[in-house]
Amino acid sequence: MPKIQVLQLTEVTADILKRLGEKEENAIEAAKAMVAADMRGIDTHGTRLLVLIYQRLKEKMLQIPTEIEAINDESATSIINSNNGLGQVAAIHGMRISIKKAKQFGAGMVLIRNTNNVGVLGYYTTFAAQQGVAGIMMSNAAPSMAPWGSSEPFIGTNPISIAFPSRDFKPICIDMSCSIVSRGKIRAAARRGEKIPYGWALNKHGEKTTDPEEALEGTIIPLGDYKGSGLSIIIDIITGIISGSSYGNKTETFHKLMGPTGIGVCCMSFDIKKFMDIDTFYSLLEGYVTSIKNLEKKEGISEILLPGEIEWNNEVKSIEEGISLPQEIVSDLNKILEEVGSKTRL
Amino acid sequence: MPKIQVLQLTEVTADILKRLGEKEENAIEAAKAMVAADMRGIDTHGTRLLVLIYQRLKEKMLQIPTEIEAINDESATSIINSNNGLGQVAAIHGMRISIKKAKQFGAGMVLIRNTNNVGVLGYYTTFAAQQGVAGIMMSNAAPSMAPWGSSEPFIGTNPISIAFPSRDFKPICIDMSCSIVSRGKIRAAARRGEKIPYGWALNKHGEKTTDPEEALEGTIIPLGDYKGSGLSIIIDIITGIISGSSYGNKTETFHKLMGPTGIGVCCMSFDIKKFMDIDTFYSLLEGYVTSIKNLEKKEGISEILLPGEIEWNNEVKSIEEGISLPQEIVSDLNKILEEVGSKTRL
Numbered sequence: 001m002p003k004i005q006v007l008q009l010t011e012v013t014a015d016i017l018k019r020l021g022e023k024e025e026n027a028i029e030a031a032k033a034m035v036a037a038d039m040r041g042i043d044t045h046g047t048r049l050l051v052l053i054y055q056r057l058k059e060k061m062l063q064i065p066t067e068i069e070a071i072n073d074e075s076a077t078s079i080i081n082s083n084n085g086l087g088q089v090a091a092i093h094g095m096r097i098s099i100k101k102a103k104q105f106g107a108g109m110v111l112i113r114n115t116n117n118v119g120v121l122g123y124y125t126t127f128a129a130q131q132g133v134a135g136i137m138m139s140n141a142a143p144s145m146a147p148w149g150s151s152e153p154f155i156g157t158n159p160i161s162i163a164f165p166s167r168d169f170k171p172i173c174i175d176m177s178c179s180i181v182s183r184g185k186i187r188a189a190a191r192r193g194e195k196i197p198y199g200w201a202l203n204k205h206g207e208k209t210t211d212p213e214e215a216l217e218g219t220i221i222p223l224g225d226y227k228g229s230g231l232s233i234i235i236d237i238i239t240g241i242i243s244g245s246s247y248g249n250k251t252e253t254f255h256k257l258m259g260p261t262g263i264g265v266c267c268m269s270f271d272i273k274k275f276m277d278i279d280t281f282y283s284l285l286e287g288y289v290t291s292i293k294n295l296e297k298k299e300g301i302s303e304i305l306l307p308g309e310i311e312w313n314n315e316v317k318s319i320e321e322g323i324s325l326p327q328e329i330v331s332d333l334n335k336i337l338e339e340v341g342s343k344t345r346l
Numbered sequence: 347m348p349k350i351q352v353l354q355l356t357e358v359t360a361d362i363l364k365r366l367g368e369k370e371e372n373a374i375e376a377a378k379a380m381v382a383a384d385m386r387g388i389d390t391h392g393t394r395l396l397v398l399i400y401q402r403l404k405e406k407m408l409q410i411p412t413e414i415e416a417i418n419d420e421s422a423t424s425i426i427n428s429n430n431g432l433g434q435v436a437a438i439h440g441m442r443i444s445i446k447k448a449k450q451f452g453a454g455m456v457l458i459r460n461t462n463n464v465g466v467l468g469y470y471t472t473f474a475a476q477q478g479v480a481g482i483m484m485s486n487a488a489p490s491m492a493p494w495g496s497s498e499p500f501i502g503t504n505p506i507s508i509a510f511p512s513r514d515f516k517p518i519c520i521d522m523s524c525s526i527v528s529r530g531k532i533r534a535a536a537r538r539g540e541k542i543p544y545g546w547a548l549n550k551h552g553e554k555t556t557d558p559e560e561a562l563e564g565t566i567i568p569l570g571d572y573k574g575s576g577l578s579i580i581i582d583i584i585t586g587i588i589s590g591s592s593y594g595n596k597t598e599t600f601h602k603l604m605g606p607t608g609i610g611v612c613c614m615s616f617d618i619k620k621f622m623d624i625d626t627f628y629s630l631l632e633g634y635v636t637s638i639k640n641l642e643k644k645e646g647i648s649e650i651l652l653p654g655e656i657e658w659n660n661e662v663k664s665i666e667e668g669i670s671l672p673q674e675i676v677s678d679l680n681k682i683l684e685e686v687g688s689k690t691r692l
């Protein structure tokens with residue numbers, strides 16, 4: 001896999017976004033968010049999205065430059081309209097407001113109306129954590145799961161992320177969807193002509209299937225059956241309904257050109273210092289991590305990893321050695337560079 | 347199963363708590379919370395807990411009357427010490443503060459230090475919802491799951507509940523643990539001498555077991571493997587570490603007399619009105635519920651139920667017909683009534 005330096009990929013991504021009409025500061029913010037996903041090894045949510053952004057712009061399904069508009073702002077809460085702009089720009093903007101509110105009021109909650117795919121939620125919650133507050137983020141997504149009891153897609157995999165600050169800048173961060181598995185893994189099995197494990201997905205009649213093609217016509221099984229279904233509904237109500245965005249089966253996928261996605265996002269932060277001296281917290285957290293690392297390991301496990309640790313290790317490696325980016329993404333980005341009139345190539 | 351009227355069970359429960367030394371207003375609050383669990387069909391978290399409360403008092407492992415002390419209170423946040431008192435009293439107190447803060451600042455977050463088993467979290471979040479705000483609650487619990495990669499119990503099933511208000515007073519409410527199943531269900535199977543399904547738990551050697559006694563000595567499997575493990579760690583950090591309570595394997599179970607539990611709780615609320623007109627929200631939510639109800643059903647499913655609907659239906663039935671309470675609980679309560687010098691019997 002080609003290795004691309006972090007700075008180079010960030011500059012190229014920001015340059016593409018500027019040439020597509022985004023404002024410079026927004027282009028840089030969005031580029032940093034996308035490159036962070038690639039650095040963490042989550043290239044499904046990284047600069048690969050530039051291809052979709054470019055297609056959506058051509059089809060007038062995305063609005064650039066991203067114009068963020070305040071709808072209401074009172075004490076610890078705020079709601080902003082992203083006007084169908086770049087999700088990454090809205091998300092970092094929303095998280096910055098929530099951090100500011102957390103520092104002022106102890107807790108902050110910001111809803112983002114009408115945005116798009118924001119990429120990796122853990123990037124924004126880690127951003128909050130690295131500013132000394134705990135960050136929480138949720139997003140809704142296009143329908144791919146059935147509410148428990150139904151066989152019809154209605155709710156999305158609706159991810160949630162929570163991150164805590166630590167003394168060494170390395171956060172504890174969960175970033176998980178409400179489904180048992182990503183739709184991408186099912187698509188990959190279909191491409192390879194392989195069966196999928198029993199328990200991943202249902203066919204369109206609501207029956208468990210090991211056939212990936214049947215699964216793609218059906219629904220993904222929620223995490224823990226009714227629990228993941230319930231959690232996805234709750235996240236949809238907060239991010240979709242209360243934000244004034246799309247929700248349920250009104251939300252469109254970012255991956256096909258069916259129309260604006262109508263995605264809604266929730267950014268929350270809280271200030272640990274209102275509850276506990278921050279140095280005491282850092283010390284307790286370090287002790288907690290050490291206790292977990294020292295627990296008895298399952299057979300075949302060499303190290304117990306904390307939530308977010310794999311992604312953090314990938315990020316450090318990407319800084320040291322460059323980002324491993326699939327050739328297909330490099331080619332796509334070079335093609336876009338050519339089309340937008342840049343002489344730079346990756 | 348004997349049927350007990352709601353009012354009678356509440357009065358008897360409050361009377362027992364008063365005779366055990368609790369203040370009248372606290373006894374009534376705790377009784378309402380316990381009876382609500384029984385009304386919802388979750389008798390593992392209801393008046394059955396009186397037996398454990400009585401035992402803990404005798405062993406001086408619980409402090410009654412519950413003395414709640416403010417540690418810090420600023421804008422949207424508050425932290426209180428429950429001083430090892432009744433969990434139900436601390437929980438309703440914490441939720442009341444968070445509701446007040448949500449109405450004033452838009453969002454409120456309250457941490458409770460050093461409390462005990464609070465019973466059903468959904469009771470408190472529903473309480474918030476019925477006052478017009480969204481309620482969120484989390485609690486840590488005694489170690490019963492292994493962090494992913496380990497075979498040793500360290501984290502609890504750490505439940506989370508979220509509830510939204512609705513026009514008809516019937517909330518949408520999730521109340522779920524981070525495990526594939528609640529420890530209460532395994533304890534219930536043990537009491538009944540029944541096997542548990544394969545895939546719920548591991549014995550102390552890390553092997554899957556269908557014996558509930560072996561499961562209680564081993565670990566419960568986290569919801570979605572590493573996802574539930576991560577979510578449980580995150581909830582432990584918020585409710586255990588940041589609240590200044592016990593956490594990880596320092597937390598003791600309420601169900602055995604091993605010492606004070608050291609449980610920590612987080613109560614959050616937010617005011618939907620800061621983001622959206624509340625009547626618009628109610629209408630959108632009704633439409634959302636109707637859309638879900640009208641989705642295609644799985645074979646054998648007569649109605650798609652929203653999160654919390656089973657418990658709500660049980661509650662309504664309990665009001666109409668009385669609470670179905672296992673004979674064993676009725677006998678235990680009658681025995682306590684006798685011991686505390688009451689002439690009343692259920």
